Amino acid sequence: MIIKDQLQRDVHLGDNLQRIVSLVPSQTELLYDLGLENEIGGITKFCIHPNHLRKNTRIVGGTKQVHFDRIRDLKPDIILCNKEENTKEMVKELEKIAPVHVSDIKTFEDSLELIDQYGRIFNREHLTFRFIEDLKSAKENFQKTLKEGRNLKVAYFIWRDPWMLAGSGTFIDTLLKINKLENVIQANRSRYPTIDLKDLESLRPDVVLLSSEPFPFREKHKKEISKHFEGKIQLVDGEYFSWYGSRLLPAFDYFRKFQMKLSSLR
Template identity: 60%
Template sequence: MKEFYDQLNRKIALKEVPKRIVSLVPSQTELLVDLGLREQIVGVTKFCVHPECLRKEKKVVGGTKQVHFERVAALEPDIILCNKEENTEEMVAELEKIAPVHVSDICTIDDSLDLIGQYAEIFQVACKASEIIEKIKSEKQCFQDDAKRFPERKVAYFIWKNPWMVAGKDTFIDHLLKLNRFKNAFLEEDSRYPEIALNELEKKEVEVLLLSTEPFPFKEKDIEALKKEVRVGCIQIVDGEYFSWYGSRLTAAFNYFRKVQAILS
């Protein structure tokens, strides 16, 4: 029996290297595949869209907030992978009756690199994990050098409408906004994802509205509707996966951020 600790410092005891994995977090599912663990994945959520055909190969056990526990149990997993933000405490408690559960907690890129390192140890994929970690570090450093030339802009990053919701403090999204020299207008709110009124945008002198493609799939029609309601210099749809997915998605995120900066300039 070997013991590990997840990112909530919860002890996990494993008899051997897990051969049957259920992943309940889309970005972590993508990471597993890039770590060479595709064959070991037996269960995923309906939101695990990368790689595109994976859901046809694996058992879909539900969503990130609601899972069919009987489906998970039937897969006889050796380990179940969760996330503090994506999955509820109640889910984790129920899943622990089935198999050991690893819970990630990601607010920064360093947290993401730590998670990749934990997976490297648990699944014995140190070589591939090291490649991904070094790639992310290199891309981040190059981007930070470029970002010194970016103007600082005050932004609101919308994740939902009806009600309007934005990314706030202590979120991975805000961490990536800061790397882009975007100043988040809603850091003083108590909630990490506060509901706001559109009239707050002008009061806070927001210069740019970023409309995420997820979890709410903002479209061009939303830009046109907002232009009629708010006075903001720029409204832009951005790929939410690059601003909220961690793990191996970060290897391509910084090039995407450069494209966003070019559009806004």
């Protein structure tokens, strides 16, 4: 079987994929929810859902650096990567071991496309069709609950030292838009620009969002930012704002609660 991944690369696959290495946490969770737990041979140390998977599966490294020898020993039939999570150099080296499928997720539709591709690759079309329909429905129903009014402007922090924001053209930006939030970082900036906190006020956000990942922001960091910003600062669960695949289903329930916290600002 030949399938084009989301970088439009031809990936040549065998008919019976019994051993998978996944180097992307959200994709690992999707595989599990598609009933492929027994086929997952290797994962990263950041693949935390479901929790028990790390106890029973070979850890082959992180998302930026892996132990190629461990992956080689697993003799995988396919290796799953992501353009943003993994590096081009890694993919080139991994292709010497097994076929590599690379995802590229910027939009909600990209996530649906990946689910559809996995359905075809792993013979799970009956499950992925239902997943896709449920996700479309969940998104539509959530957006119907959003009240009319101006879109709040937000600055979404993902890192400290240096302070780094999620910009436009990212999956985070897509989910902000689904929540009727306007990202203060527009297309003329990089995807993940750094910022000096003293310049934060000039971006004029209505609210600052501090993500739980990849940097684990806590209450103490709110105090740090409040020295430079007088507006509302909110801690958010980064998994629901950046993970795609099956994590999107519970994300819409989380967004409903999140919107209640923001309702007083609109």
